[in-house]
Amino acid sequence: MRLPFGLSAYSRVDGRLASVRLVNLYVEQSPTSPGGVVAIPRPGLVEHVDQAVRGLYREDGVFDGDLFTVSDEELFRDGTLVDDLPGEDRPEWAYTVDGLFVLSGGIVYQYDGATLATDTFPDSANVASITQINSILVAVREDTGTIYFRLPGDTVWNALDFFSAERKPDPALAVRTLGDFLYVFGSGTVELFSTTGDSAVPFVRIDGASINRGLKSRDAISQLDNTLFFVGEDNVVYRMENIPTRISDHGIEEQIRRSTTAASFTYTWDGHTFYVVGLDTETLVYDVAGGWATYAYGSAPFPSLGLYDGQSTYVGGAKVWLLSEVGDDDGTEMERVFTAIIPTDTPVSVDALQVTLSPGVTSVGDEPAMLLMRWSDDQGRTWTDNKQASTGFSGDYRKRVIFRRLGMADAPGRVIEFSQTDPALLRYSGCDLNPAGGGRSRA
Numbered sequence: 088m089r090l091p092f093g094l095s096a097y098s099r100v101d102g103r104l105a106s107v108r109l110v111n112l113y114v115e116q117s118p119t120s121p122g123g124v125v126a127i128p129r130p131g132l133v134e135h136v137d138q139a140v141r142g143l144y145r146e147d148g149v150f151d152g153d154l155f156t157v158s159d160e161e162l163f164r165d166g167t168l169v170d171d172l173p174g175e176d177r178p179e180w181a182y183t184v185d186g187l188f189v190l191s192g193g194i195v196y197q198y199d200g201a202t203l204a205t206d207t208f209p210d211s212a213n214v215a216s217i218t219q220i221n222s223i224l225v226a227v228r229e230d231t232g233t234i235y236f237r238l239p240g241d242t243v244w245n246a247l248d249f250f251s252a253e254r255k256p257d258p259a260l261a262v263r264t265l266g267d268f269l270y271v272f273g274s275g276t277v278e279l280f281s282t283t284g285d286s287a288v289p290f291v292r293i294d295g296a297s298i299n300r301g302l303k304s305r306d307a308i309s310q311l312d313n314t315l316f317f318v319g320e321d322n323v324v325y326r327m328e329n330i331p332t333r334i335s336d337h338g339i340e341e342q343i344r345r346s347t348t349a350a351s352f353t354y355t356w357d358g359h360t361f362y363v364v365g366l367d368t369e370t371l372v373y374d375v376a377g378g379w380a381t382y383a384y385g386s387a388p389f390p391s392l393g394l395y396d397g398q399s400t401y402v403g404g405a406k407v408w409l410l411s412e413v414g415d416d417d418g419t420e421m422e423r424v425f426t427a428i429i430p431t432d433t434p435v436s437v438d439a440l441q442v443t444l445s446p447g448v449t450s451v452g453d454e455p456a457m458l459l460m461r462w463s464d465d466q467g468r469t470w471t472d473n474k475q476a477s478t479g480f481s482g483d484y485r486k487r488v489i490f491r492r493l494g495m496a497d498a499p500g501r502v503i504e505f506s507q508t509d510p511a512l513l514r515y516s517g518c519d520l521n522p523a524g525g526g527r528s529r530a
Contacts (some may be wrong), residue, residue, distance in 0.1 A: 365391020414510025
């Protein structure tokens with residue numbers, strides 16, 4: 088009997104429903120797998136720069152494609168100090184023909200390739216968010232619905248060059264661009280503006296395109312797959328279509344509701360595109376191909392600061408790392424976890440569980456990788472101790488991974504959790520209860 092295999096993470100804090108854990112794995116449709124799917128380890132982290140950072144920026148064609156980092160209150164260009172950059176928040180970046188602009192601590196700074204200078208804003212007001220569109224720099228005046236623009240060639244912000252997001256009186260929290268459109272995210276609305284080509288009135292609001300949906304956090308908006316993903320004020324994760332489309336489930340939304348923060352980045356790996364959302368105590372990851380997972384860095388949440396430049400993915404935190412096809416995180420164990428369920432209302436003997444995986448691909452030095460298994464008969468409230476089974480040595484392609492003599496399962500069913508910490512890059516595609524022949528290998 089092939090058991091239901093958790094294809095997406097799900098949990099509810101109250102414990103009345105069993106959690107489905109999918110940790111440091113993502114799921115892919117696979118026509119050659121017995122169950123039609125395979126769980127694949129996420130890429131690991133390899134050190135790129137040994138420097139703690141709160142900001143990352145790189146784009147082809149911008150200052151030779153150099154990597155800009157913000158560490159503490161300093162701006163670096165490819166590891167070389169540029170100047171001080173006060174602030175503690177996540178910087179925002181914008182590039183126009185006039186240079187690179189960095190928003191940090193409510194202040195905009197301009198970098199011309201040699202020096203970093205404060206970019207004085209009208210009335211010395213704080214700035215909430217910046218972006219660029221068609222070489223026009225755009226900035227939100229903090230705690231207002233007023234958006235200022237700075238045309239190419241202008242050396243200062245003109246106090247009269249502004250427009251308003253005024254469908255509702257909610258303050259604007261962030262500005263983002265998608266194609267030739269400017270999105271203004273407020274605490275209760277999203278308004279859409281198009282460019283006009285008229286330097287006197289460069290933006291016009293698109294009638295009928297406003298959305299009664301607010302924003303939980305400025306840093307939880309990311310562009311991916313030719314659209315925008317964001318966390319709404321209602322703690323729902325949306326993909327921006329003609330109208331926002333909900334992509335989270337109630338379990339994900341409960342976890343977001345319980346967090347005071349939400350920050351995100353996106354990346355692409357082997358044709359999969361991912362939206363990473365960092366919360367107070369965990370990091371949730373949405374695969375656009377379908378399904379949620381949890382990423383962890385050891386026992387801590389996976390970093391929520393990242394940058395995908397079209398080729399490489401940089402991840403920032405205590406260091407700057409690159410995502411790579413390795414089985415650990417810069418020497419830290421990466422625990423991969425997936426869940427199977429024995430759904431039953433009547434007693435059933437669990438004589439054997441056979442896990443379908445990719446044996447013989449790799450082992451750990453002279454030792455085989457080990458797969459751990461534990462189970463719960465009370466919806467995840469209590470668990471057995473872990474049992475372990477060898478996944479075989481390199482080249483042992485016919486190895487079958489079997490756990491035997493596991494007692495009786497009864498209503499409300501058995502939750503089974505498998506985990507692996509060895510750095511072997513094993514792929515998992517299912518679990519069978521009491522397989523034919525007891526799971527014994529053929530001669």
